[in-house]
Amino acid sequence: MTSESVQIETPQQPTPAQQFTQLFSATRRGARLARLLAVEQLVAWGWPRDGERTDAVALVVAELAANAVMHGRLDGRGFRLGLALLPSGRLRIEVTDPCGERLPSASREAVEGGRGLVIVDALAADWGVHPYPPSGKTVWAEVSAMRAGVGRPPCW
Secondary structure, three states: OOOOOOOOOOOOOOOOOOEEEEEEOOOHHHHHHHHHHHHHHHHHOOOOOOOHHHHHHHHHHHHHHHHHHHHOOOOOOOEEEEEEEOOOOEEEEEEEEOOOOOOOOHHHHHHOOOOHHHHHHHHOOEEEEEEOOOOOEEEEEEEEOOOOOOOOOOOO
16 A cells, blocks of 8 residues: 655735834834834845945834824824835835824925925935824835845845
8 A cells, every 4th residue: 555645736825015014102212113123124024234225214214203203293192104015116114193283294394493304305216195094194105125226126
Protein backbone atom coordinates (compact mmCIF):
# COMPACT_ATOMS: atom_id res chain seq x y z
CA MET A 1 0.00 0.00 0.00
CA THR A 2 1.39 3.37 -0.98
CA SER A 3 0.33 6.68 0.31
CA GLU A 4 -0.41 9.47 -2.06
CA SER A 5 -0.26 13.11 -1.22
CA VAL A 6 -3.09 15.17 -2.41
CA GLN A 7 -2.62 18.86 -2.99
CA ILE A 8 -5.64 21.00 -2.59
CA GLU A 9 -5.42 24.41 -4.13
CA THR A 10 -7.10 27.14 -2.20
CA PRO A 11 -7.80 30.43 -3.87
CA GLN A 12 -5.47 33.13 -2.63
CA GLN A 13 -7.03 36.30 -1.37
CA PRO A 14 -5.52 39.40 -2.92
CA THR A 15 -3.12 41.01 -0.53
CA PRO A 16 -4.53 44.24 0.85
CA ALA A 17 -2.64 47.45 0.26
CA GLN A 18 -0.11 48.08 2.97
CA GLN A 19 -1.83 50.22 5.59
CA PHE A 20 -1.19 51.47 9.10
CA THR A 21 -3.63 53.24 11.42
CA GLN A 22 -3.10 54.30 15.02
CA LEU A 23 -4.81 56.58 17.52
CA PHE A 24 -2.68 58.98 19.58
CA SER A 25 -3.26 61.34 22.48
CA ALA A 26 -3.52 64.99 21.44
CA THR A 27 -0.30 65.94 23.22
CA ARG A 28 3.23 66.85 22.14
CA ARG A 29 4.24 63.37 23.21
CA GLY A 30 1.50 61.86 21.03
CA ALA A 31 2.70 63.87 18.01
CA ARG A 32 6.29 62.72 18.59
CA LEU A 33 5.16 59.11 18.92
CA ALA A 34 3.19 59.39 15.67
CA ARG A 35 6.34 60.46 13.83
CA LEU A 36 8.45 57.71 15.39
CA LEU A 37 5.89 54.97 14.68
CA ALA A 38 5.43 56.18 11.10
CA VAL A 39 9.17 55.75 10.49
CA GLU A 40 9.13 52.31 12.15
CA GLN A 41 6.24 51.28 9.91
CA LEU A 42 8.08 52.41 6.80
CA VAL A 43 11.17 50.46 7.88
CA ALA A 44 8.95 47.39 8.41
CA TRP A 45 7.72 47.86 4.82
CA GLY A 46 11.32 47.84 3.57
CA TRP A 47 12.10 51.54 3.35
CA PRO A 48 15.60 52.62 4.39
CA ARG A 49 15.55 54.19 7.85
CA ASP A 50 17.68 57.16 6.78
CA GLY A 51 16.41 57.51 3.22
CA GLU A 52 15.31 60.77 1.65
CA ARG A 53 11.69 59.62 1.23
CA THR A 54 11.56 58.30 4.81
CA ASP A 55 12.82 61.64 6.08
CA ALA A 56 10.22 63.49 3.99
CA VAL A 57 7.42 61.31 5.39
CA ALA A 58 8.71 61.83 8.95
CA LEU A 59 8.60 65.62 8.47
CA VAL A 60 5.12 65.57 6.94
CA VAL A 61 3.79 63.35 9.75
CA ALA A 62 5.45 65.58 12.36
CA GLU A 63 3.89 68.74 10.92
CA LEU A 64 0.39 67.28 10.48
CA ALA A 65 0.45 65.69 13.95
CA ALA A 66 1.69 68.94 15.53
CA ASN A 67 -1.15 70.82 13.82
CA ALA A 68 -3.68 68.27 15.09
CA VAL A 69 -2.37 68.75 18.63
CA MET A 70 -2.13 72.55 18.50
CA HIS A 71 -5.14 73.49 16.36
CA GLY A 72 -7.45 70.47 16.28
CA ARG A 73 -7.48 69.45 19.90
CA LEU A 74 -10.62 68.90 21.95
CA ASP A 75 -10.38 67.83 25.58
CA GLY A 76 -10.48 64.06 25.94
CA ARG A 77 -10.12 63.41 22.20
CA GLY A 78 -7.01 62.28 20.35
CA PHE A 79 -6.01 62.20 16.71
CA ARG A 80 -5.60 59.37 14.23
CA LEU A 81 -2.65 58.76 11.90
CA GLY A 82 -3.14 56.68 8.78
CA LEU A 83 -0.53 55.54 6.25
CA ALA A 84 -1.34 53.70 3.04
CA LEU A 85 0.80 52.67 0.10
CA LEU A 86 -1.18 53.49 -3.03
CA PRO A 87 -1.02 51.70 -6.40
CA SER A 88 0.06 55.03 -7.90
CA GLY A 89 3.44 54.73 -6.17
CA ARG A 90 2.62 57.27 -3.49
CA LEU A 91 2.34 57.01 0.26
CA ARG A 92 -0.83 58.64 1.59
CA ILE A 93 -0.58 60.19 5.04
CA GLU A 94 -3.80 61.13 6.84
CA VAL A 95 -4.14 62.86 10.19
CA THR A 96 -7.69 63.12 11.52
CA ASP A 97 -8.56 65.35 14.46
CA PRO A 98 -11.91 66.07 16.15
CA CYS A 99 -12.04 69.80 15.40
CA GLY A 100 -13.63 70.49 12.04
CA GLU A 101 -14.13 74.23 12.40
CA ARG A 102 -10.58 75.25 11.49
CA LEU A 103 -9.61 74.20 8.00
CA PRO A 104 -5.90 74.68 7.32
CA SER A 105 -4.27 76.50 4.44
CA ALA A 106 -0.59 76.83 3.65
CA SER A 107 -0.71 80.63 3.37
CA ARG A 108 -2.53 81.15 6.69
CA GLU A 109 -0.09 78.85 8.46
CA ALA A 110 2.88 80.91 7.27
CA VAL A 111 1.23 84.19 8.29
CA GLU A 112 0.35 82.96 11.80
CA GLY A 113 3.99 82.19 12.62
CA GLY A 114 4.19 78.51 11.71
CA ARG A 115 5.64 77.02 8.59
CA GLY A 116 4.15 73.54 8.99
CA LEU A 117 1.88 73.41 5.97
CA VAL A 118 4.41 75.29 3.85
CA ILE A 119 6.81 72.40 4.59
CA VAL A 120 4.07 69.87 3.80
CA ASP A 121 3.36 71.69 0.53
CA ALA A 122 7.06 71.57 -0.40
CA LEU A 123 7.51 67.86 0.39
CA ALA A 124 4.20 66.40 -0.74
CA ALA A 125 3.16 65.69 -4.31
CA ASP A 126 -0.33 66.75 -3.25
CA TRP A 127 -2.22 67.53 -0.03
CA GLY A 128 -5.59 68.72 1.13
CA VAL A 129 -8.27 68.56 3.77
CA HIS A 130 -11.74 67.07 3.93
CA PRO A 131 -14.43 66.89 6.61
CA TYR A 132 -14.57 63.86 8.87
CA PRO A 133 -18.25 63.50 9.86
CA PRO A 134 -19.92 63.96 12.26
CA SER A 135 -17.26 66.42 13.39
CA GLY A 136 -13.62 66.73 12.65
CA LYS A 137 -11.36 66.89 9.65
CA THR A 138 -8.72 64.83 7.91
CA VAL A 139 -5.64 66.55 6.56
CA TRP A 140 -3.92 64.32 4.02
CA ALA A 141 -0.71 64.44 2.03
CA GLU A 142 0.75 62.15 -0.58
CA VAL A 143 4.50 61.67 -0.85
CA SER A 144 6.18 59.81 -3.67
CA ALA A 145 7.27 56.37 -2.52
CA MET A 146 9.56 55.92 -5.51
CA ARG A 147 13.29 55.79 -5.06
CA ALA A 148 15.03 58.57 -6.94
CA GLY A 149 16.09 57.25 -10.34
CA VAL A 150 14.78 53.72 -9.78
CA GLY A 151 11.11 54.00 -10.72
CA ARG A 152 9.71 51.48 -8.27
CA PRO A 153 8.69 51.58 -4.62
CA PRO A 154 11.20 50.26 -2.08
CA CYS A 155 10.92 46.51 -1.38
CA TRP A 156 7.29 45.81 -2.08
